[in-house]
Amino acid sequence: MTRVLILGANGQLARHTTPFFLDRTDARLTLYLRRASRLKNPDPRRVTIVEGDVLDSKTLMAAMQGQDVVYANLAGDLAPQARAIVDSMHATSLKRLIFISSMGIYGEVPGEKYRSVLDPHRDSAAIIEVSDLDYTILRPGWFTRAPGIDYRITQKGEPFQGHDVSLNSLSDLIVKLALSPTLHARASLGVSG
Ligand SMILES: NC(=O)c1ccc[n+]([C@@H]2O[C@H](COP(=O)([O-])OP(=O)(O)OC[C@H]3O[C@@H](n4cnc5c(N)ncnc54)[C@H](OP(=O)(O)O)[C@@H]3O)[C@@H](O)[C@H]2O)c1
DSSP, X not given: OOEEEEETTTSHHHHHHHHHHHHHOOOEEEEEESSGGGSOOSOTTTEEEEEXXXXXXXXXXXXXXXXXXXXXXXXXXXXXXXXXXXXXXXXXXXXXXXXXXXXXXXXXXXXXXXXXXXXXXXXXXXXXXXXXXXXXXXXXXXXXXXXXXOOEEEOTTXXXXXXXXXXXHHHHHHHHHHHOSXXXXXXXXXXXX
């Protein structure tokens, strides 16, 4: 049984992925978010809800105790958040991190110039990549609500393919990564439909 800490659990993709974990695995989840009253516990036998900001290292480290995997689904000023996650994972001896970033952070999208709006995603990825964690950074295209699970992966250094990706595809991939400590470890993956 895998224990997964979901940071930014009220985010769009995290809310989509939580039922994938509950329906397809026996994982235990800790949903970590600011203003926890926004989220109803979907299964109190398997889910714990923790109110906290990722930048509050004391609360973050307490939530990390006993976990196997950290799945970070964050936005905004991502570089200090990535720093806090890496430091807290070191302090609590955790290794496995799945971190949601964005397509375009390496200027890898054919025909598109790098845009400074991606600086937080680029800088946070750089912090994670120089750590010794077993990270998988996901660089998805634009999220869609298409029903299917159908995605392709590109490695860092390869041109990104496509443009969109379904939330279903991303949730499917996140669950697979969380349940396998070595799958795409120390990789930054473009994910598109
Ligand atoms: N939407 C797309 O098409 C798309 C495409 C490619 C990449 N992405 C990227 O994928 C990531 C996830 O997307 P999403 O749509 O799920 O994002 P989202 O709905 O904006 O969720 C991000 C979550 O991060 C939380 N957060 C931000 N700072 C925090 C902090 N200091 N401590 C704790 N929580 C914090 C927010 O909490 P609050 O609710 O408390 O503000 C929010 O719930 C984002 O980085 C996004 O830029 C999105």
